[in-house]
Amino acid sequence: MSILVVGSVAFDTLETPSGKRERVLGGAATHFALAASFFTDVRVVGVVGEDFLPEHEAVLTSRGVDTTGIEHVPGKSFHWTGSYVKSLDAAETLATDLNVFADFEPKIPASYRDTDYLFLANIDPVLQARVRAELPNAKLVAGDTMNYWIAAHRDNLLKVLRELDILIINDNEARMLSGETNNIRAAKGVLALGPKSLVVKYAEHGSAAYFSPHSFGDNFERNQFRAPATPQEEVVDPTGAGDSFAGGFYGYIASRGAETGGKLTPEVFRKAMFYGCVLGSLSVEAFGTDRLQRTTRAEIDQRFEHLKEISHL
């Protein structure tokens, strides 16, 4: 079944210990869509400016991504400038030029209305809620957010969280949302805010899923899952790793949709976590979207098997 992702399509200017790159294609929706495209049909809702050229759109369309929902408007595209020179674990933002993204009003093309799987990437929770309301028949809704919305737009964000089947965030965001430092208490705190399930990314330590009693039963201790990270000796560019994780994760879930009828099952959820790790690990091996552009489903499945091999008794 197809996925609709709504989020940023942008350019990134990056500096990492591996080098510098000017204005590479980026944005949460871009990374997500490319990662998910190895599993299912993907539709994108976003906005770009006049600097977004056919060659940029072709990065998505050549992977079969439907870009009908990428609105072209006068002006410049969102441009983020960041550095990982001090630490690969945390981006230092040098400049955030929102440009046309500042007035982003997501418009859902008629051809997207039958979408079963909705992913609300990290944008203003008011827009997330609006898109969600416009697709009342979506079978499954997942979403991301970030520290800015947690700190400054908490009430709006809380309305979105209550509607989510899956919230996918990192450990710092889980701590901020819950006010708890212990990982397990933080997860419980976030689940108490309403999402039916929670995926927390722990960077090089993999990820964990936590399920509310509405998901697979009421035993919290049993209703968890840990997925390891692919051993990563070199990280070239961490930008988009989380979105690539989300794309691999949700793409796999949607690819099993015909079987599951849009319901989550523990088996599908677990494998999806592994696929998320794989896509996240691939994405950091080159700048921007380069690595995702040249991977294959065969390579992805090989890494999936490797991850299983190094984590199963």
Next chain:
Amino acid sequence: MSILVVGSVAFDTLETPSGKRERVLGGAATHFALAASFFTDVRVVGVVGEDFLPEHEAVLTSRGVDTTGIEHVPGKSFHWTGSYVKSLDAAETLATDLNVFADFEPKIPASYRDTDYLFLANIDPVLQARVRAELPNAKLVAGDTMNYWIAAHRDNLLKVLRELDILIINDNEARMLSGETNNIRAAKGVLALGPKSLVVKYAEHGSAAYFSPHSFGDNFERNQFRAPATPQEEVVDPTGAGDSFAGGFYGYIASRGAETGGKLTPEVFRKAMFYGCVLGSLSVEAFGTDRLQRTTRAEIDQRFEHLKEISHL
């Protein structure tokens, strides 16, 4: 097959967010021996003072631990005072009274000479090397160390590492030893110093094993293993978690010794990692050795199965 552990037997005065305790039984050899005692026969070489009473020795002997090698000398036992009030992740040392441990000269009883599995807990590497040399017929030798020896006694430590089948340390120690910050490069760096295999503990993120080409083949990527941590909502006292991990891990390996003839196999090594996690997780749930004293093999196996359940596809 039986294990001999050489290391500290001590008293700890502790403060954690859960409360304060004065002079509870502690020490690396104590935690290790109790954890390993659920799997195999354990022998201890250590030194204590006159404050180490029959009731303290009974904590070990009641679990079947052979304490023949615990030497009683005039004076006071090693006494460590520490606080975890600022952070449960890092102990703040308030006082280290080495007392009789300052002049520790490990003496191996004649009845211990047939030991097959030797564990060199965190003591002066000169003593570790001496004990190792006194048991030339040990089938497997594992060991631990700490930042102090890495920083100030590196040359002596390097001699010990070259003789180890398994080095068990935490992620900070792996970084210090290797000079690398990336976990995978740190592991490669430590293996280059000589140990045949390396287990790195990542606290709440579980642990990983890395094998040199001398172990199970020459593909480093394939020769790794990740074990998750048991979800831990509350940590009462982290003291001895690493030693309990090592005891559970090595105890399980020794318990399979009759089958394996003292050789490491991937299957045994992997399960041992899970048992290490289980014993580490139990140990932090109460002050000192309290939790290990009242667990059972049935409870341990139940946690082992839980860990498998939440980490396997």
